[in-house]
Amino acid sequence: MESLEILKKKTNLLLDIAITLMVSGANTNRANTSINRFALVLGCRAFSMISHKTLVMTLTDNHTGETYTKVQNMPSYAINFTTISCISKASWKALENSWSFEQIEEEFKNIRSRKRYSRIQVLLAVSLAGAGFCNIFGGDYISMAVAMVSTFVGLFVLQEAHKKDYNMYFRVLLASFIASSVASLGVVYDIGDSPDLALATSILFLVPGVPLINSFTDLLDNNLLNGQVRFTSGLMIVMAIAMGLFGALLIFQ
Amino acid sequence: MTEFFKILEVAIWSGVAALGFGILFNIPKKAIFTVFFLGFIAGLIKFILLHLNTNIIVASFAGALTVGFLSMPLAHKIHQPPVVFSIPAVIPMIPGYFAYKTVLAVMNFTFIETESAKRGELINDIFSNGFTMFFILISLTIGVSFPLLLLRKTTVKNMSRKLED
Incomplete structure (x- = not known):
């Protein structure tokens, strides 16, 4: 049961990241690649269906084989290239240094709180x-x-x-x-x-x-x-x- | 010589326009100079080619292609994904004046002109301006995204190699 809770949390985080990328103006391939990188770090495999207003994601745990699927709606689009750039960088760093779930969550929170130009x-x-x-x-x-x-x-x-x-x-x-x-x-x-x-x-x-x-x-x-x-x-x-x-x-x- | 300075000035304004759009898209502060530089280069290439009597569609394509190819090494150098500065850099080449002339001709054709000879001229305007606009838009998007698609192969390769480790 414990592992399913963790999987749920991971799915929520990955969904949020994918949605933020799409809304910020990334193309579909970039959203998919970033998600796959983060999923790799978290020891999972992600399969997602990305459309303009909704995102469906299934996350499979590599060890237990458990899966979790969630559907989430997207907010309105607001182009933000800083967000795209930061998430892309974070995904590389996460892969290189094998970040933990908490580290990714923390970094994502930081990226989101960055200010736009006035x-x-x-x-x-x-x-x-x-x-x-x-x-x-x-x-x-x-x-x-x-x-x-x-x-x-x-x-x-x-x-x-x-x-x-x-x-x-x-x-x-x-x-x-x-x-x-x-x-x-x-x-x-x-x-x-x-x-x-x-x-x-x-x-x-x-x-x-x-x-x-x-x-x-x-x-x-x-x-x-x-x-x-x-x-x-x-x-x-x-x-x-x-x-x-x-x-x-x-x-x- | 004055011709040269004229082209240089236009290229600088291209850079300024690219940067303005970059700010609108909230590019990272680190990318500001790169966006200006790429917009400048794109403008320089486009207007030099136009000066040599190249077709505007070809000139725009050459500018966009250069931006696409230059954005790859620059992306590695300042550690940003290439789209962040390649998209703002091609925006100054958007065929706004052709779009305007198309809309103007459509409006005159529909609401004002009644003489059939003039209406024929307006149809000519609508088609020549409209299609020039359309083809410039297509050549910009393809020019800028083609090099990025080529680059992608290598990044994916790196990733799967990582996977095997």
Whole structure:
């Protein structure tokens, strides 16, 4: 009986790690590999079925042959590459130094409590990225400033909508509409040499780069189902961005 | 010479854009410089190729492929999984302007233009911009993930060797 309790605890920990990885934006293969590494350290074998919203895992103890299966739902996705990086590193260290269950649990707790960049840091960095985009497409400095301001406002709206827990695609639509509306003012009042470039770049901070790239790695890995799910989710975001831009163009042109 | 500085400036802004997205994705502090560097290199390669009149799809693919291959040794060097900096680094190459032109043409076609000759031009715009956008997106994703898939073989090999010990 004792050993089954331990197996339950191990399964819970591994499930939490896998879910954290998926939610942070790792591809399916990475989640599987990390889980297998940790399971190896804990003297078990793990078999899991990973989908977009649910994770099913069966853990088999190598010595007793006991198994334990659990299904868990995933929270909403929030991309966090620091978490992915730390868990990956921890899995290597665990394998090299044969960590105990408690050590892994402790390390995972530490990783989870790490702070993200502050809101203002993110706002400033992404606004600068918006200005950079404008330059890449050939905009002049005034247009870059317009792109920067509209990105800032758009991202601010996105974060506020996130706090209010609106539907994900609605959030993107709203942010896209607001950002392109602000940039459209530049077109209306003819600010800078290339106001249309500022308009085109004001919404690029919403581009679903991580779901789309992960979708292709999943597809190439033959995780076809997850790949398709990610692609659809990315496509929905792209459509939401286009709809927002569409609305702003209709009003301002 | 001014051409060269122009390309250099654009490449630097590519690095800045990559870094901005990196911060949005919460990359580790250690990876900040690497992300900037990879974004810079990708921009440099893409714009030099564009300057030499290469097709934009090919140029984007070359940039993404370079990021994918460079991210492998860099990943080993600073002990991070390669995805952490390869994804932010290719984001500046996303074909935003083509996407915008496609949406604009679709809108004009549906809501505004009634003259049939102009509508024909708009269909041309929709298809040329839309497909350019689509193929750039595909070449970016394949360019960046292909080297990572090649690398994976070796990591799995290391792991199974460990298993046998």
